[in-house]
Amino acid sequence: MIVDKVSGVEVVLPFDELTLAWPCLVGADVVRVERSENTTWLVGGPGGMFAVRRYRDGYVDMGSIRSELRLMQLAKDALPIEIPGVVPTRRGEEVLHCFDGLYVVFTLLPGEMATQSDIVAEASRIGEMAALLHRSGEDLDRTQQTRWSWDAAALTGEAPRWGSWQPAFAHEPRSYEIVAAAQGEVEAQMGVASRGESAYGLLHADLRAANLLVHEGALTGIIDFDDCGFGWYVYEAVASLSFYETSPDASRFLRGWLAGYAQVRVLSEESLALLPTLVIYRRLLLTAWLLGHPHVAVPGVDRYRFGIDTADLADRYLRDPYDIERLLAT
Template sequence: MSGSDMPLEELLRHLDRLAQQSLSLWDVPDGAKARLINVSENATYLVEAPDGYRSVLRIHRENYHSHRAIECELAWLEALDRDGVVTTPGYYTGRNGDPIQRGKVDGLPDARYMVLFHFVEGSEPDESGDMTEGFEELGTIAARCHDHVLGWDKPKDFERLTWDADAMFGPEATWGDWRDAPEVTPEVAQVLEKVEQTIRDRLDAFGKAPDRFNLIHADMRLANLLVDANGTRLIDFDDCGWGWFLYDFAAAISFIEDDPRIPAMREAWVRGYRSVREMSDEEEAEIDTFVMLRRMALLAWIGSHIEAPEPQELAPGFAAVTARLGQAFMDRIGA
């Protein structure tokens, strides 16, 4: 049984043992302990010691990223920070000289990669009210990152996930098949089959020119911004990979695509983006395609991660709302 097939409570017990015993792989203070703060693709722990030391341990999902892929993520983090594009979290090098450690405990069928990040001060922007200011900043940061990758001399053998139509809808889809998600009734499936084909056709026409399709963060939500008196930091690059630049807006509204504030948030994001980088009217008009691409991917993600608390909470009604959004999308474009 793989870790992803294991009941969550059992998996977390094993991961907790792995977290505690793995701290010795880095030069952390005596008495340091790890405490789970988030579980999704990865398990994330806050590491604290009596002397006030804090860091963040990420234990990767098994068989999701290779050692080389994680190296490439860290290389981009470093480059963005070094080149003054956006402040990103640093990381600690292990006692063996490698920032990426590997560990295993009895009960886990596969070893896990781990990275220990610097603790980042700050709080997430408030998402309860008017979010236009935050989304304008998100658009500005996205454009800076996109400009950066176009001029960045990437390391040789650069390896990251690809977020294209095949990765979302193909037989080996990264997050699984949306058809297997909870509450995908025959009526819902009938609509979403048409939505998928419409998305595929429009993405084929839009193309993958390097100034449209390149290295992206792929999860640039307000929840991944930390703000304090020293400025804004962008965190959680675990999903960064090859994708369309406009997908970064779609990711920014993950799970709230039906929120009535979306038009204002989209306008603010585009305004922020255009303050840094050109976006044609044709590209702006295609944003809805990427929103539906992301929404369909999230439906699949819920189905393939249903053991975790967040997907369980999101699942009720998610498929039906996705179908409603998809039908509205097709109606708008005359599909």
């Protein structure tokens, strides 16, 4: 039995079955347990260091996982930075169906998790890598993909991807009213936004600091493709701003990201005009995510302050849904 050091909950890792499938795990010890959408064990032993992921029941299916792994391989081939490799089982399979769920083993990359200052300094590079990733994703046949879409349904549909944001403002009626109005505008804007091939496609969708690796301040790797899905390409920039939307460096990061992206792919004025809408969209997704993940510590995030700042952003957005500089102004 293994205890998750974050939540204190005992979790079972079927090592007998896993080591039979992946001999490289023989003799490995659990170094750390991470729980978010899925559960990931970082293990190390004679065979090396690996990340063992168990996918959350109902979050993805086998086809969706295979699409994720395919995008990772395309990224590995196309990007001049590190992408985790998938370790095949002794039978050559990428995914193992154990008695308690679906497992994948990834190679563990060197480097440190990026900080806010890191992503600001490397904004242009992050934008460039995002563009290369998007170009790689175009090689996947959309009709064969089972990944979800980061569109209005993921926020307001019958089964919101990360749950509901509304309880966060249950005791703040004025803030609730403002945020609800902003959500309505977000739905309207996303409803008419182009989904043409130049504007909309397969994304990593979570290129925030926690999923970027750096060494001596330089971007060296991208991890955690488990939220990849279809969306507007500019959403990738917004996702990188996650939890830092009200930082004094937010506008600077966005300008750098867009400059780096433009070195590889062109974004239309229509796509750029969607940025403020996607900032609010992401902020509401994150509000729901925080509610559903009380056990996860997010560096630098005050959960109470996050709600206050979200309502302030929503109010600015309603005053002008197209002015990204005003929205991100501090």
